[in-house]
Amino acid sequence: MACIMAQKRMQVRERLTLDRFMPPQQPILVACKKCGNCATLRKLDFLRTKKVIEQRGECVCLHCGHQWSIRVDVAFFTAGPLWLTTTVHQNVLWVLNREHLDFLEQFIAADLREERMPERSTRRLSSALPPWMLAAKNRNDVVRALKKLRNKLDTTKPS
Numbered sequence: 001m002a003c004i005m006a007q008k009r010m011q012v013r014e015r016l017t018l019d020r021f022m023p024p025q026q027p028i029l030v031a032c033k034k035c036g037n038c039a040t041l042r043k044l045d046f047l048r049t050k051k052v053i054e055q056r057g058e059c060v061c062l063h064c065g066h067q068w069s070i071r072v073d074v075a076f077f078t079a080g081p082l083w084l085t086t087t088v089h090q091n092v093l094w095v096l097n098r099e100h101l102d103f104l105e106q107f108i109a110a111d112l113r114e115e116r117m118p119e120r121s122t123r124r125l126s127s128a129l130p131p132w133m134l135a136a137k138n139r140n141d142v143v144r145a146l147k148k149l150r151n152k153l154d155t156t157k158p159s
Contacts, residue, residue: 016125021100023057028096029083029156032061033068038083038156044072083156084149091132093145098153105146108139 022028027040039061047056055072059081070076077094084095095101107126133142 016103018096018125018128020125021096021103026097026099028057029153030059030070030081031083032059032064032066033081034066035061035064037061037063039063039066041070041072084153086145086148088141088145089132089138091130093133093142093149095146095149101146101149101153105143105150108133108142108146 019025023042023044027042030039030041031037032039039059041057041059043058045056045058047054057070057072057076058067059070060067070081076082078092082094082096084097084101086093095104103125107129132138
């Protein structure tokens, strides 16, 4: 019984941010613009124009050899070429890579999420997750969607 309880409990790590799941630490899985297979975004750069500084990602597909640059902004995550996306209750659920999926599966499935910091910190990844994803009434649907993404990832050969 204690073993089952341990699996449903998660302590939130204080300094776990989305940066941990992004280049250069981890590649982001994206869909290739040319062949539709899984490609990777391995490098992020900032491009300065006269008025704006934008973040751009360098993508490469080893299936077809296509290379391209893409703007990495809010739309990149919600409507962009991410390989691991699905919808849950008309909300976009997106995952960057295997490590990000591991975290989300463990965090969302946990019945007890223990905060190790007394104050709510916006620097933690757990604080940035949307309320619909954390709602107990949506837990089973979100976990089911994450399992669907896990199956897609397990059958994928990323470049």
